[in-house]
Amino acid sequence: MSEAPDKSQREGVEGGSRRLILDTAARLLRSGGYHQTTLREIAEAVGIRKASLYYHFASKEEIVEAVVNDGVRFVHEAVVAALAATEGASPRARLEAAIHAHLKALHGHGDYTSASIKVFTFGETPTPESVRRVRRAYEDVWRELIAELQREGALAPERSPDALRLFLLGALNGSIDWYRPGRFDVAALAREFTALIAHGEQGGAALIGADAAGASG
Amino acid sequence: MSEAPDKSQREGVEGGSRRLILDTAARLLRSGGYHQTTLREIAEAVGIRKASLYYHFASKEEIVEAVVNDGVRFVHEAVVAALAATEGASPRARLEAAIHAHLKALHGHGDYTSASIKVFTFGETPTPESVRRVRRAYEDVWRELIAELQREGALAPERSPDALRLFLLGALNGSIDWYRPGRFDVAALAREFTALIAHGEQGGAALIGADAAGASG
DNA sequence: ATTCACCTACCGTCCGGTAGGTAGTCAGAT
């Protein structure tokens, strides 16, 4: 348990060049995506020569993969924590907590999370299996939450849980194209988004997607 | 009114190489985005040499700009037509019509529309002014529709119309990353999305974002 | 004669990646 035989395990826990390279790559990937971000740019911003990147990583793809997975994992953990903290609360409160956590992680935490959304594809090379796996794991959190909402009657039974998940995650992730810190604050945005799809107050039933509410008629 | 003095006006109305180049560029941009799509690819797919593209267009940017603007304009016109056809109908019906038209244009009409979403930025060169203008014009359609919804009481007055527009367009455009024709059909998806944000039946008031519905409690 | 719609050939630049060298560190042998 002493030597580090694998490139990806270098430098153990303490902060070193590897972390600096990833931080820089995340920043550039966030604004430029996969193709526009070059190894030369990354190296120059870090302050080393391009070839030195290959001491820490085997390829460009490996750098991008690490950034993207870190980003998704961070959002994943933030949402899981938010859901754990609101266990037993109303479906609406839990939904808002999840939305808030996702947005906060996306916009409030460095560049990894934004980069992980911006880099949706890896160019002509297929999306690495690890990335697909990490993304799928995060989607499962939402699958479970939405199933719970539907079980508890907060999502009308005739609604498609898949449609809600895709709709909601699309809207949330789309915010990286327009969100600017000054315009909205994240908590207000989360409240707004939650209100748009979840009607009724916190204790109520049939909050989302009830086709005939029977309120007015 | 006879000769064509401008490159961008070549070939008048009849179909020629220009259209073929744009069709091909749209197809490639749809799947590859701005940086991954190269002039060599386009030329090869069209069946001409790369240099010949420069007879019809002044630069790569001009080709992409034409594709993107065509795509946005097509969606724009589709939504405007759908709203014109449902004038006087309930807010919910008009919202569903607009959503349906947007999704149908996005997924049912060639590659221009998808390309126009996929190519959000133009690399390091700033987004051309014409593109910003065309996009803004389309957003205005939604601004007006949402203002109308709020005027007629279908969107709660305390809700931000900007948040709804950004949320909804984000979710709609995000569908290009996951939509496959076999899984959902567009009309069903539009119905589903509408139901998620607009509650109550067609004649009802306070359909979206009413914080306290007063139904259960 | 001129214009159209292409062509071949080439430009400088940048790309991801590789080969091989070199100071500095440090453990263990002498």
Add this chain to the structure above:
DNA sequence: ATCTGACTACCTACCGGACGGTAGGTGAAT
């Protein structure tokens, strides 16, 4: 105490190839 050899974390220099774009030519149609 000093030498040795492995290892670390970089470096310079280069590779083949792809990029967007340009120069200038050519046969057919007008």
